Amino acid sequence: MRVMVALIATSATYLVMQVLRDEPEIALEMGGTYEDMLLQSTAHFSPLIPGHIWFRVPKTDARLRFIDTQYGFITPAARFFTVSFNDNVITNIRMSPQIEPLLLDDVLKVVLDLQDQWRANGWTVMYPRDNPPFADTPEWRAKLRDVNKGGITFWQAGDKYQVFLDMGRFRDSKRPNEERYLITLALAKPWLPTQVE
Incomplete structure (x- = not known):
């Protein structure tokens, strides 16, 4: 019986982790570059536009994984999500960490x-x-x-x-x-x- 419970728990953990892994994600660090963000993210992003100050948005709903060894955090998936750049370097993020207005x-x-x-x-x-x-x-x-x-x-x-x-x-x-x-x-x-x- 214990073996069966352990197998079920392991399977459930695996499924939860797989769902989280499959959820589109924008992974970035402040001061990182557009290219770094693309390499670390699983969500598709609108293409690079050369210029001094500009912003981009994901092509799909995506959660934010803010990368910092001490201060990092993860949000739920967002529909409104913008990342601003200055000379290709990430300067700020503005988002609504939800897909729709919530109760x-x-x-x-x-x-x-x-x-x-x-x-x-x-x-x-x-x-x-x-x-x-x-x-x-x-x-x-x-x-x-x-x-x-x-x-x-x-x-x-x-x-x-x-x-x-x-x-x-x-x-x-x-x-x-x-x-x-x-x-x-x-x-x-x-x-x-x-x-x-």
Whole structure:
């Protein structure tokens, strides 16, 4: 019986890993090049356009695997996903880590998982008094349900990167009677004052 349970567990783990491996992925590091990104990614990307400052988008929904030995993280698959370049070098990422507007429970799972990854990897919350991290609390849920509020939080990785994370209500024309939410994530080298409260 134990052997059978072990075989089933091993098979299930293999299937999960295969699904993750098969999911299109954009793998990149800040300061890396367009060519490096292509070599490390499994998702097809729009072609290189020579020029000083430009941006590109994946040709399919894809998750982000942000490569850094200390501060790396992975997002869910995204439909809106842009990578900006300056002289072929990656300067910033802007994305919505979701395929479609999500229900509140689902969108909270996404942002809480991202925040857990950042905390575990040494990122620090910036301005926690004015822009605290998201949490699954009645207060946060009420704020997010208010179409005039939503939430914003900022995170910093040492002196290397900053992340802006925004979440709010979104009127989804496909589901006009449902509360749906969008996330915006922007990642770049530090652009805001670096002190944390």
